[in-house]
Amino acid sequence: MAIPFLNDLFKKPAGSVLGVDIGSSSIKVVQLRKKGGKAVLETYGELALGPYAGIEIGRATNLPNDKIVEALKDLIKEANVTTKSCGISIAAASSLLSFIRMPEMDQKQLATMIPIEARKYIPVPITEVALDWWVIPKEESSFTDFDKPPEPGAKPPEKGIDVLLVVIHNDVLNRLNQISHDAALQASFYEIEIFSSMRSVVDQSLDSVMIFDMGAGSTKLYIIERGILRASHTINRGSQEITLAISRSLGASVGDAEHIKRTIGLSPEPDNKSVKEVISLNLDYIFAETNRVIGAYERKYNKSISKIVLTGGGSLLKGFLDLARTRFQTEVVLGDPFTKTEAPAFLEPVLRTAGPEFAVAIGIALRKLQEAE
Numbered sequence: 001m002a003i004p005f006l007n008d009l010f011k012k013p014a015g016s017v018l019g020v021d022i023g024s025s026s027i028k029v030v031q032l033r034k035k036g037g038k039a040v041l042e043t044y045g046e047l048a049l050g051p052y053a054g055i056e057i058g059r060a061t062n063l064p065n066d067k068i069v070e071a072l073k074d075l076i077k078e079a080n081v082t083t084k085s086c087g088i089s090i091a092a093a094s095s096l097l098s099f100i101r102m103p104e105m106d107q108k109q110l111a112t113m114i115p116i117e118a119r120k121y122i123p124v125p126i127t128e129v130a131l132d133w134w135v136i137p138k139e140e141s142s143f144t145d146f147d148k149p150p151e152p153g154a155k156p157p158e159k160g161i162d163v164l165l166v167v168i169h170n171d172v173l174n175r176l177n178q179i180s181h182d183a184a185l186q187a188s189f190y191e192i193e194i195f196s197s198m199r200s201v202v203d204q205s206l207d208s209v210m211i212f213d214m215g216a217g218s219t220k221l222y223i224i225e226r227g228i229l230r231a232s233h234t235i236n237r238g239s240q241e242i243t244l245a246i247s248r249s250l251g252a253s254v255g256d257a258e259h260i261k262r263t264i265g266l267s268p269e270p271d272n273k274s275v276k277e278v279i280s281l282n283l284d285y286i287f288a289e290t291n292r293v294i295g296a297y298e299r300k301y302n303k304s305i306s307k308i309v310l311t312g313g314g315s316l317l318k319g320f321l322d323l324a325r326t327r328f329q330t331e332v333v334l335g336d337p338f339t340k341t342e343a344p345a346f347l348e349p350v351l352r353t354a355g356p357e358f359a360v361a362i363g364i365a366l367r368k369l370q371e372a373e
């Protein structure tokens with residue numbers, strides 16, 4: 001899917017930036033440009049990776065670099081991308097996030113101590129990883145009870161500084177460097193997709209909000225409070241399981257099942273009862289897991305989740321939002337990241353519909369724009 005005609009509306013490529021999201025089932029790109037303080041949408045597009053792996057559209061892939069590069073180049077061409085200047089997402093599964101507690105100390109000491117402390121959490125030599133960290137502001141940590149300490153039986157110190165530790169293996173970064181180089185792109189940063197989605201679909205608010213990202217192979221849950229990531233969890237089931245279940249139960253090919261999923265979805269017509277049942281059964285497992293994660297967070301921090309924002313292609317399923325609203329106790333909305341961009345009014349309905357899938361790519365492009373300021 002691509003809308004190259006958008007490019008004709010905005011001929012000037014100067015100052016344009018690109019957000020690239022390499023997902024397990026498809027690549028998404030979004031090109032933005034700053035104009036009068038606004039992020040103008042120049043073009044966007046998506047390309048399924050299944051065909052590059054010899055499998056159906058909609059399924060999760062595990063492709064070698066050269067195939068990713070081939071797909072990325074095809075998409076850049078198809079979507080009429082005119083800039084090389086980009087940022088690229090890092091899959092949540094390729095990163096390690098830990099919430100750790102450090103004794104009270106100043107920033108300089110922290111910078112020395114955190115890499116030493118981090119060794120306890122990293123299963124490989126520290127020289128093989130890139131390390132980043134954020135101190136959670138004090139008022140935030142008053143309720144926290146961070147992850148168990150690494151030594152069994154040891155209690156975390158009563159007072160301390162809570163830190164979000166982020167670890168990425170050098171192999172992941174080298175791979176992205178290679179892909180970016182071979183696709184003739186100039187990537188100035190790689191960002192874990194969690195932070196990209198936070199930028200594009202969550203507004204700074206005092207409340208705790210959950211992002212529910214249903215991709216092809218997994219569903220990722222992130223809890224954010226005052227703009228800070230407080231918890232993350234992955235459910236190892238995504239939208240491709242629904243396709244496979246439809247295929248099994250109807251005796252349809254996987255390709256046909258994917259088509260049935262996308263066209264019929266949870267549509268209430270009596271003819272579609274069996275499709276609806278198969279889908280609901282799969283979703284109920286994911287919703288139950290999500291409620292478990294919400295319950296655990298709410299008990300641990302004595303705070304309630306005020307909103308769930310749905311992202312990822314899986315949430316584009318017909319009737320998904322309505323079903324989710326009956327399964328969760330809290331407000332549920334579809335992520336609408338294109339509202340952070342300026343686009344022609346006639347595109348608004350299309351963008352609202354496609355929005356949940358582009359949360360990561362838009363988040364990356366927005367960061368790239370900020371960087372250029």
Ligand SMILES: Nc1ncnc2c1ncn2[C@@H]1O[C@H](COP(=O)(O)OP(=O)(O)OP(=O)(O)O)[C@@H](O)[C@H]1O
Pocket residue numbers: 022023024025026027057058059091214215216217218238239240243258261262265311312313314315316317318357
């Ligand atoms: N209209 C639709 N109705 C139902 N399902 C859809 C629709 N569009 C896409 N999907 C499903 O969404 C999934 C892809 O979602 P998405 O593009 O967010 O995944 P991804 O980013 O590639 O994966 P991941 O984030 O897990 O790496 C596929 O399994 C696809 O079948």
Ligand SMILES: [Mg+2]
Pocket residue numbers: 023024215312360
């Ligand atoms: Mg994704």
